[in-house]
Amino acid sequence: MEPSTRTSPHRHAERVSHEDALIHAILDEAVVAHIGFDNDGPLVLPVVAVRIGEHLYVHLSTGSGAALRAPMEVCVTATILDGAVLAKSWFHHSLNARSVVVRGRAELVTDTAETLRALAATIDRVAPGRSSASRPPSARELAATAILRIPLAESSAKVRTGPPVEDEADLDLPFWSGVVPLRIVAGQAQPGPGVEAPAPATAWSVP
Amino acid sequence: MEPSTRTSPHRHAERVSHEDALIHAILDEAVVAHIGFDNDGPLVLPVVAVRIGEHLYVHLSTGSGAALRAPMEVCVTATILDGAVLAKSWFHHSLNARSVVVRGRAELVTDTAETLRALAATIDRVAPGRSSASRPPSARELAATAILRIPLAESSAKVRTGPPVEDEADLDLPFWSGVVPLRIVAGQAQPGPGVEAPAPATAWSVP
Numbered sequence: 425m426e427p428s429t430r431t432s433p434h435r436h437a438e439r440v441s442h443e444d445a446l447i448h449a450i451l452d453e454a455v456v457a458h459i460g461f462d463n464d465g466p467l468v469l470p471v472v473a474v475r476i477g478e479h480l481y482v483h484l485s486t487g488s489g490a491a492l493r494a495p496m497e498v499c500v501t502a503t504i505l506d507g508a509v510l511a512k513s514w515f516h517h518s519l520n521a522r523s524v525v526v527r528g529r530a531e532l533v534t535d536t537a538e539t540l541r542a543l544a545a546t547i548d549r550v551a552p553g554r555s556s557a558s559r560p561p562s563a564r565e566l567a568a569t570a571i572l573r574i575p576l577a578e579s580s581a582k583v584r585t586g587p588p589v590e591d592e593a594d595l596d597l598p599f600w601s602g603v604v605p606l607r608i609v610a611g612q613a614q615p616g617p618g619v620e621a622p623a624p625a626t627a628w629s630v631p
Numbered sequence: 632m633e634p635s636t637r638t639s640p641h642r643h644a645e646r647v648s649h650e651d652a653l654i655h656a657i658l659d660e661a662v663v664a665h666i667g668f669d670n671d672g673p674l675v676l677p678v679v680a681v682r683i684g685e686h687l688y689v690h691l692s693t694g695s696g697a698a699l700r701a702p703m704e705v706c707v708t709a710t711i712l713d714g715a716v717l718a719k720s721w722f723h724h725s726l727n728a729r730s731v732v733v734r735g736r737a738e739l740v741t742d743t744a745e746t747l748r749a750l751a752a753t754i755d756r757v758a759p760g761r762s763s764a765s766r767p768p769s770a771r772e773l774a775a776t777a778i779l780r781i782p783l784a785e786s787s788a789k790v791r792t793g794p795p796v797e798d799e800a801d802l803d804l805p806f807w808s809g810v811v812p813l814r815i816v817a818g819q820a821q822p823g824p825g826v827e828a829p830a831p832a833t834a835w836s837v838p
Contacts, residue, residue: 430671456712456726460667460675464637468667468675468708470730501675505663505815508757508833514765515772517754519663523677547724550715551811558721558806565722587823599765600828604758605818606835608712615809616794618802626715626811 430527431580441581450524450581451475454502455549455627457482459572461498461530463489473500474545475576480526481533481542482572491532491570498530500574508604511588512597518584520603526579533571542571551626637734638787648788657731657788658682661709662756662834664689666779668705668737670696680707681752682783687733688740688749689779698739698777705737707781715811718795719804725791727810733786740778749778758833 427442441447451457457473459482460466469490471482480500484491490498507520533539544555561569588601613623634649648654658664664680666689667673676697678689687707691698697705714727740746751762768776795808820830 430674456710456728458665458667458675458708458710460665460673460706462669462673465704465734466667466669466673466706467637467734468665468706468732470708470710470728472726497672499667499673499675501665501677503663503665503677508817508835510758510761510765510831512765513768513772514750514754514762515768515776517757517761517765519679519757521663521677525675527672527674543721547721550724550726551717554717554724555721558717558719558724558808559801559804561720561722565720569722587821590823594766595825597766598828600820600822600831601765601826602820602822602830604820604830604833604835606815607818608813609816610715611812611814613807613809613811614794615807616797619808621805621807623809623811624717624807628715628811628813 428578431525431578439582439584441583446581447524447576447579448475450504450522451480451502454504457500457502459490459498459500461490461493461496463493472546472549473502474542474549476541476545478576480574480576481545483543483546484570484572486568486570490572494572495529495531498574500526505606507606509588510601510604512590512594512599512601516589518588520584522581522583524579524581526574526576528574528578530572530574533573539566539571549627551624554624557624635785638732638785646789646791648790653788654731654783654786655682657711657729658687658709661711664707664709666697666705666707668697668700668703670700679753679756680709681749681756683748683752685783687781687783688752690750690753691777691779693775693777697779701779702736702738705781707733712813714813716795717808717811719797719801719806719808723796725795727791729788729790731786731788733781733783735781735785737779737781740780746773746778756834758831761831764831
């Protein structure tokens with residue numbers, strides 16, 4: 425992406441990237457994102473956001489505030505937490521994380537084929553291949569679903585990795601310092617009553 | 632909290648709560664939150680938000696856009712992902728999650744004691760007790776840190792738990808359905824060079 429004045433933070437500018445491949449990889453891994461928009465003041469809601477090509481798609485109920493307000497300016501931010509960074513000083517404590525900020529105008533998708541592609545991608549994000557292993561929406565269900573489409577044109581990634589920064593003067597302090605890696609893992613799948621089909625793969629590894 | 636028109640969503644209203652104990656518990660467990668505010672359009676950024684009493688505190692760099700704009704209206708949303716909900720139909724796929732939305736006016740903290748309390752809580756959120764096991768900030772470091780304080784007066788929680796909703800007509804479809812529990816776990820702690828102190832406990836369990 426081309427950097428814009430709206431996606432070029434001052435803070436830790438060296439950690440910010442406008443590289444498409446990195447932006448895509450983060451958006452394709454994060455399952456929960458947060459969408460922000462004005463709704464009688466700033467409002468931020470958790471959503472599942474999926475990327476298809478150079479657009480991000482977010483599904484909502486047709487009755488939701490966001491669906492009723494579209495088209496509108498939004499910001500969708502996806503954050504993947506990779507680790508806790510414990511430094512010798514409070515000041516250098518941090519989190520290792522990869523995040524993408526997408527700013528742009530969200531429009532309602534009106535084309536049924538595009539709606540179905542976005543919904544299939546959403547289902548497959550949670551469990552790969554799952555859109556072929558569950559029932560597609562009826563006309564009534566489709567009518568209850570609104571899809572927002574946001575272009576990736578104005579987006580940026582921010583990545584922090586590696587050990588804590590330490591001030592030279594702190595190095596001899598007797599405290600532990602280092603990184604505790606963090607990740608999301610899946611537990612034992614809990615089938616509903618009477619379900620005999622094998623449990624599907626999900627986007628998360630079992631520890 | 633008293634419900635306000637700004638924290639009473641239409642969608643799945645039965646999953647929404649204004650109970651203080653629930654709101655506090657979610658805010659006290661989530662490590663990463665997202666703050667939204669207007670900065671030449673909606674902007675959403677990942678932050679660590681900590682609760683002390685009836686306020687939420689978010690630390691930022693003094694040079695950041697949010698710090699420069701305060702006091703300002705914000706929304707801070709914390710989301711804890713608990714599971715993937717796989718239904719027989721696309722439509723009833725969901726995520727089990729607990730989230731809190733806090734809307735209100737963010738003000739810069741000017742009192743040093745309050746700043747230190749908020750920073751200590753932030754460090755301890757990541758690793759309990761860690762604020763006593765690392766060096767507190769110098770005057771220069773404090774000057775580089777801005778703390779936003781947001782009242783919890785206008786906040787609400789939303790919780791989805793349990794198995795998928797299924798339509799009666801879908802029950803005999805041959806697909807797996809159920810819940811895959813998800814959680815964040817810590818991996819093996821990676822000490823920095825020369826660190827010999829024992830690794831601290833963190834907010835996450837080791838699988």
